[in-house]
Amino acid sequence: MCRPAILCTSKEIREVSMDLYGLLMHRFLLPIASHFTQINIWDEYKRMMQAERSSFDELKRCQFTKLKNIMIHAYEKVPFYRKRFIEVGLNPNDIQDDGNALPLPPTTKDDIMSHFPEGITAQGLDRSRWKYVATSGTTRQIMGIHDFRKANINWAAGLRAHKLAGNHDITKKWMEIPPHMCTNICGANDSGKEESFFSKELFFLLITGNLDGLRQHIYQYFYERRHSIYRRVTLPSFGAEGTNISENDLVYYINAIREYRPHLLEGLPLYLYTFAKYLRKRSIASPSVGVIKPFGGSMTSLMKETMRRAFGCDVCDTYGCSEMGFIACDCERHEGLHLFMDLYHIEVCRNGKLAAPGELGKLYITDLENRAMPWIRYDIGDVGRYFVDDHGCGRKSIRLQVEGRVEDVISNSKGKFFTSDQIFDFFHGFNELDNFQLVEKCKGDFELLCVPNEGAHIDKERIILKFRNFFDSDVSLKTYIVNTIKSEDGGKFRFIKSKSFKEI
Amino acid sequence: MNTSNIREDFPFLKRLLNEKPIIYFDNAATTQKPRQVIDSLTHYYENYCANIHRGIHTLSQESSELYEEARRRVARFINADEREIVFVRNTTEAINLVSNGLKGQGKILTTVMEHHSNLLPWNRTREVGYVDIDNEGRIDIDDLRSKIGHSTLLVAVSHISNVLGLVNPIHKVIEEARKRGALCLVDGAQSVPHIKIDVKDLGCDFLTFSGHKMLGPAGIGVLYIKEDIYERMEPYLLGGSTIKEVHIGEYVPEDPPLSYEAGTPNIEGAIALGTAIDYLEKVQMENIYSHDKFLVELALERMRKINKLEIYGSLDGKDRLAVISFNVKGMGCHAVAKVLNLRENIMIRSGFHCAQPLHDRLGIGPSARVSFYLYNTKDEIEVLAELLGKLAQFM
Numbered sequence: 001m002c003r004p005a006i007l008c009t010s011k012e013i014r015e016v017s018m019d020l021y022g023l024l025m026h027r028f029l030l031p032i033a034s035h036f037t038q039i040n041i042w043d044e045y046k047r048m049m050q051a052e053r054s055s056f057d058e059l060k061r062c063q064f065t066k067l068k069n070i071m072i073h074a075y076e077k078v079p080f081y082r083k084r085f086i087e088v089g090l091n092p093n094d095i096q097d098d099g100n101a102l103p104l105p106p107t108t109k110d111d112i113m114s115h116f117p118e119g120i121t122a123q124g125l126d127r128s129r130w131k132y133v134a135t136s137g138t139t140r141q142i143m144g145i146h147d148f149r150k151a152n153i154n155w156a157a158g159l160r161a162h163k164l165a166g167n168h169d170i171t172k173k174w175m176e177i178p179p180h181m182c183t184n185i186c187g188a189n190d191s192g193k194e195e196s197f198f199s200k201e202l203f204f205l206l207i208t209g210n211l212d213g214l215r216q217h218i219y220q221y222f223y224e225r226r227h228s229i230y231r232r233v234t235l236p237s238f239g240a241e242g243t244n245i246s247e248n249d250l251v252y253y254i255n256a257i258r259e260y261r262p263h264l265l266e267g268l269p270l271y272l273y274t275f276a277k278y279l280r281k282r283s284i285a286s287p288s289v290g291v292i293k294p295f296g297g298s299m300t301s302l303m304k305e306t307m308r309r310a311f312g313c314d315v316c317d318t319y320g321c322s323e324m325g326f327i328a329c330d331c332e333r334h335e336g337l338h339l340f341m342d343l344y345h346i347e348v349c350r351n352g353k354l355a356a357p358g359e360l361g362k363l364y365i366t367d368l369e370n371r372a373m374p375w376i377r378y379d380i381g382d383v384g385r386y387f388v389d390d391h392g393c394g395r396k397s398i399r400l401q402v403e404g405r406v407e408d409v410i411s412n413s414k415g416k417f418f419t420s421d422q423i424f425d426f427f428h429g430f431n432e433l434d435n436f437q438l439v440e441k442c443k444g445d446f447e448l449l450c451v452p453n454e455g456a457h458i459d460k461e462r463i464i465l466k467f468r469n470f471f472d473s474d475v476s477l478k479t480y481i482v483n484t485i486k487s488e489d490g491g492k493f494r495f496i497k498s499k500s501f502k503e504i
Numbered sequence: 505m506n507t508s509n510i511r512e513d514f515p516f517l518k519r520l521l522n523e524k525p526i527i528y529f530d531n532a533a534t535t536q537k538p539r540q541v542i543d544s545l546t547h548y549y550e551n552y553c554a555n556i557h558r559g560i561h562t563l564s565q566e567s568s569e570l571y572e573e574a575r576r577r578v579a580r581f582i583n584a585d586e587r588e589i590v591f592v593r594n595t596t597e598a599i600n601l602v603s604n605g606l607k608g609q610g611k612i613l614t615t616v617m618e619h620h621s622n623l624l625p626w627n628r629t630r631e632v633g634y635v636d637i638d639n640e641g642r643i644d645i646d647d648l649r650s651k652i653g654h655s656t657l658l659v660a661v662s663h664i665s666n667v668l669g670l671v672n673p674i675h676k677v678i679e680e681a682r683k684r685g686a687l688c689l690v691d692g693a694q695s696v697p698h699i700k701i702d703v704k705d706l707g708c709d710f711l712t713f714s715g716h717k718m719l720g721p722a723g724i725g726v727l728y729i730k731e732d733i734y735e736r737m738e739p740y741l742l743g744g745s746t747i748k749e750v751h752i753g754e755y756v757p758e759d760p761p762l763s764y765e766a767g768t769p770n771i772e773g774a775i776a777l778g779t780a781i782d783y784l785e786k787v788q789m790e791n792i793y794s795h796d797k798f799l800v801e802l803a804l805e806r807m808r809k810i811n812k813l814e815i816y817g818s819l820d821g822k823d824r825l826a827v828i829s830f831n832v833k834g835m836g837c838h839a840v841a842k843v844l845n846l847r848e849n850i851m852i853r854s855g856f857h858c859a860q861p862l863h864d865r866l867g868i869g870p871s872a873r874v875s876f877y878l879y880n881t882k883d884e885i886e887v888l889a890e891l892l893g894k895l896a897q898f899m
Contacts, residue, residue: 132835
């Protein structure tokens with residue numbers, strides 16, 4: 001029997017309401033809110049999308065101009081940087097775009113923290129609309145400050161990254177699974193209470209006719225509720241169980257994803273990879289997901305391919321950090337992440353000098369837009385490579401390939417570096433291994449924790465032999481069978497722990 | 505009390521980080537250890553290391569004697585009988601022991617300000633009621649009176665809040681419990697290190713505290729059980745040490761307190777706790793109380809002057825001892841802790857301090873907490889206040 005045409009299925013109703021929500025948000029609510037609160041994110045967003053169409057030379061020129069401006073600003077306004085410039089005898093006006101590394105020492109996390117706030121922020125600026133930001137890890141927490149403009153640029157850069165990598169926008173459903181173990185019991189997210197809209201403050205602002213205050217009040221109200229506006233829901237992390245959670249827990253996650261049908265599914269790469277492996281192992285139909293994006297860790301090519309096959313959707317990647325914002329994002333070719341050159345300057349350095357394209361190096365990032373608290377040559381702690389060739393996607397910016405944390409890089413007796421991503425993909429090439437952790441106790445002496453796949457036999461000798469062929473013939477490797485790999489304090493995983501890490 | 509001399513006894517104070525001394529304000533979590541306590545552990549390992557009780561050989565007998573001597577020291581310290589002292593790992597274990605070992609039905613009454621250790625063990629096994637606090641964090645005695653009834657088996661209350669540092673009217677609470685025939689457990693984790701406690705004067709049935717918060721090592725704690733309450737208790741862990749004889753299918757239990765100390769206990773921990781108590785008694789608890797009171801009042805006075813610093817609980821220094829929780833408006837508590845750490849080596853705690861329901865009750869998120877002890881100084885508080893002032897002014 002045919003259903004009457006006027007009736008819709010619940011799926012259709014959902015889709016129609018989603019379209020209406022999108023229309024309402026895009027055409028009315030957001031432009032009105034944007035105009036009233038002066039957040040200007042739509043203008044910023046349009047400007048950024050235009051920048052994506054610029055030529056490489058235009059991007060370079062824009063980037064260098066902004067770089068010089070922020071260096072001059074830091075020199076003039078920020079005590080920490082001024083001292084740094086003076087120590088190395090550098091006047092920022094003299095900086096040249098000569099293809100060399102910037103002649104200033106990198107800024108470390110400890111530099112930031114030990115001068116925070118007054119030593120590392122710009123003096124003499126209006127601080128009334130500065131916004132404090134912090135990473136949510138419990139052990140290596142670092143904080144920053146964004147002025148109102150930078151906060152809005154970040155917001156717009158987020159929209160840009162989501163649009164360009166995965167065609168996600170503000171109105172589509174978004175599900176995330178962050179790694180933080182300690183969020184609730186330790187209050188590690190520093191979450192404050194959501195203030196009521198109809199508060200004493202609102203009453204006071206209305207009585208006194210304080211329009212600026214009213215704008216801020218409305219901005220703050222919606223900012224605190226941005227997750228609801230984004231239709232963003234959060235699932236709990238794997239917690240203390242480590243990499244290998246129970247099948248019941250896996251089913252819970254899969255069912256939650258299936259039920260919510262997110263356009264964007266974000267999570268720690270290990271989580272998403274675990275779901276993908278489970279779906280494939282049990283031959284379960286994948287939940288409906290528009291696009292998958294990892295965050296909070298590095299995604300290897302093996303992970304990406306496994307996710308793509310299991311979920312049957314595109315897997316996109318972005319790069320950024322809480323203290324700065326979105327820095328780069330994927331394109332449909334998936335050959336590295338395009339740097340937002342209008343917002344950031346990145347140096348990939350090897351032994352203190354600029355690495356050649358494709359060569360592994362440490363990443364130093366300069367935020368071109370944060371005038372409240374400039375980040376110049378910030379040592380973010382990641383390693384990667386950059387590529388300048390035009391690979392034909394239409395975007396001309398340089399591309400980054402981020403390959404994990406610098407402290408997880410190991411080197412063999414010939415001095416060749418191996419990143420955590422390379423090691424991850426190597427060990428996950430063994431069918432019998434579900435998860436692993438490689439610990440370098442001292443140079444050339446390793447322990448390997450192996451979580452076997454269901455019913456699999458671990459042939460330790462074969463693993464040792466292959467590892468010696470892959471890494472170095474002259475290493476010691478002891479293997480141990482375990483049930484799970486525990487996460488670090490903050491809930492993230494380190495699959496390679498290098499004790500002999502040296503400066504790259 | 506000569507703080508300079510006391511500081512000489514604490515090796516950690518000689519450590520420099522980035523060429524600056526450490527300012528340790530996380531004493532409510534754990535305290536530093538004096539040389540005497542450290543030496544006591546080493547001395548035990550070097551001379552007496554052996555398992556206690558029932559050993560015929562010299563070392564076992566010496567070790568047993570030292571362990572039992574420690575029990576006597578603890579008993580003297582709180583004016584109890586040595587038979588009333590059960591060694592446990594910590595306050596948490598002590599409360600769990602009571603929760604599982606106390607016979608009889610009835611409701612447990614506790615408060616919303618408690619450490620999770622004085623909430624969760626009760627929740628698991630009993631019906632629990634919660635006494636409210638006022639907006640300044642003080643126990644609402646009227647609410648206690650209205651909730652305590654003849655069906656109340658036990659009232660479990662902390663003597664000093666580990667978040668607010670408020671000294672609860674513990675005599676009043678015990679009096680109310682006794683009026684209704686209820687037992688009373690006092691969580692003394694934050695009070696025993698600072699206040700001269702006399703269990704006979706208090707009149708409580710149980711008192712719990714941890715060695716590591718009073719200069720002793722971690723892993724040793726104390727449960728005081730009033731002797732006549734043993735009749736209403738049964739051991740919840742059985743095994744070695746808890747029995748006089750065992751036959752297949754039956755056993756004769758050991759007398760308390762040994763019947764509550766199953767397995768090999770933390771022998772060296774108990775001995776070192778005895779040394780820590782000696783140290784505290786030598787300094788005199790009255791002096792420690794006055795010193796800690798002075799520090800908290802000074803810190804309160806300085807911190808109250810800082811705009812954008814939100815202090816939780818009563819601002820009257822008379823209500824408090826040794827602990828202040830606060831937030832800098834606009835800056836997360838973990839960030840505050842990190843900045844204090846990196847700029848001036850000030851070690852403080854941030855989070856919910858294992859008292860999330862209290863934070864919920866106060867309508868706040870996580871907080872930063874400073875807590876003082878006998879080796880802290882006025883100058884250290886001035887450094888803290890100055891840096892907090894800079895942070896608050898900036899934000």
